[in-house]
Amino acid sequence: MDLKQLTYFVTVAKTLSFSKAALGLHISQPSLSNSIANLEKEIGSSLFERTTRQLKLTDTGELLLERATSLLEQFSIMNEEIQDIVHGEEIEIVFGMIESAHGWFTKVMYDYAKKYPAVQFSVIDTLYNTRVVTALEKYHIHAAISNHRIQSPSITGIQLYTERFVVIFQKEHPLAKKEHITLKDLCDDSLITGMPKFETCKQILSAFDKLQLTPKIDYQIERFEMAKLLVNEGLGISILPESYIKNAFPDTLDYRVIEDNILARPVFLYYLKNRRFPGSVLTLFEEIQTFTKML
Numbered sequence: 001m002d003l004k005q006l007t008y009f010v011t012v013a014k015t016l017s018f019s020k021a022a023l024g025l026h027i028s029q030p031s032l033s034n035s036i037a038n039l040e041k042e043i044g045s046s047l048f049e050r051t052t053r054q055l056k057l058t059d060t061g062e063l064l065l066e067r068a069t070s071l072l073e074q075f076s077i078m079n080e081e082i083q084d085i086v087h088g089e090e091i092e093i094v095f096g097m098i099e100s101a102h103g104w105f106t107k108v109m110y111d112y113a114k115k116y117p118a119v120q121f122s123v124i125d126t127l128y129n130t131r132v133v134t135a136l137e138k139y140h141i142h143a144a145i146s147n148h149r150i151q152s153p154s155i156t157g158i159q160l161y162t163e164r165f166v167v168i169f170q171k172e173h174p175l176a177k178k179e180h181i182t183l184k185d186l187c188d189d190s191l192i193t194g195m196p197k198f199e200t201c202k203q204i205l206s207a208f209d210k211l212q213l214t215p216k217i218d219y220q221i222e223r224f225e226m227a228k229l230l231v232n233e234g235l236g237i238s239i240l241p242e243s244y245i246k247n248a249f250p251d252t253l254d255y256r257v258i259e260d261n262i263l264a265r266p267v268f269l270y271y272l273k274n275r276r277f278p279g280s281v282l283t284l285f286e287e288i289q290t291f292t293k294m295l
Helices: 003-015 018-023 029-041 059-086 098-115 129-136 199-210 224-232 279-292
Strands: 048-050 055-057 091-099 122-126 143-146 155-168 188-196 216-221 237-241 253-257 262-270
Touching: 003 018, 003 059, 018 029, 048 253, 055 143, 059 188, 059 216, 091 098, 091 129, 091 279, 098 224, 098 279, 129 262, 143 279, 155 224, 155 279, 188 199, 188 224, 216 224, 224 237, 224 253, 262 279
Parallel strands: 091 122, 091 143, 188 216, 188 237
Antiparallel strands: 048 055, 143 262, 155 237, 155 253, 155 262
16 A cells, blocks of 8 residues: 555545545546555455445444554655755745734844745734644644643743733823723723633633622624724723734824733743754744843
């Protein structure tokens, strides 16, 4: 058996349809059927129970699917690592990233591009720790910048900095007259927060709860940039990580750092512990750590 046969088999096993599998593999159905028949002959056992109405895996087929899926994933990972090493200065580096890191990361990218002008970047959102772990382990991303605390034996986590939170409001808002602001000062205003499933929102609500305070939440949004727009329209106030007021902050708004010590969030660099990275990626990791020490 070879990798092509295993790929064909896994595709059929997952779709349980020769016609759908052939379409997805861009080969003719007779060619696919012949390949599976040759594989069954080589193994000495049927892989599918065929009836006029359905296709079902045999016990041998179930075992082969489990082993072949793992083998193909490992082969794909091996090929990914080799290509990264061979084309280290011309690869596409893929980063998962929280929205608040965009501002400083673009500055790192600017300096990095002078050293590695042929390297391309793709930056995608990462919102949940399980999604980050899966993306790293599946080699979908090289690394992630996240505020989630991820504990996994396969992943290295480096804390880059701790980010304070601020409350933003219109300049004519009564909060603008206060020099010092705590969470208690915010309970009577309409509060604009992130979605409850987001780690940052959970952290903010947990801080209120620890102080036995109840905020008045009127709006829940996906992106904190939207929070700026809603506050600018006079629909309430919002609590954001401090980095959000460092880029494109409207002149009509003001902010104060929230002085409750329990409200701050660490930001981490995560990458797969045993993955072989080319020098271009390792240099980027070093530059990220160097730059964020100044934040």
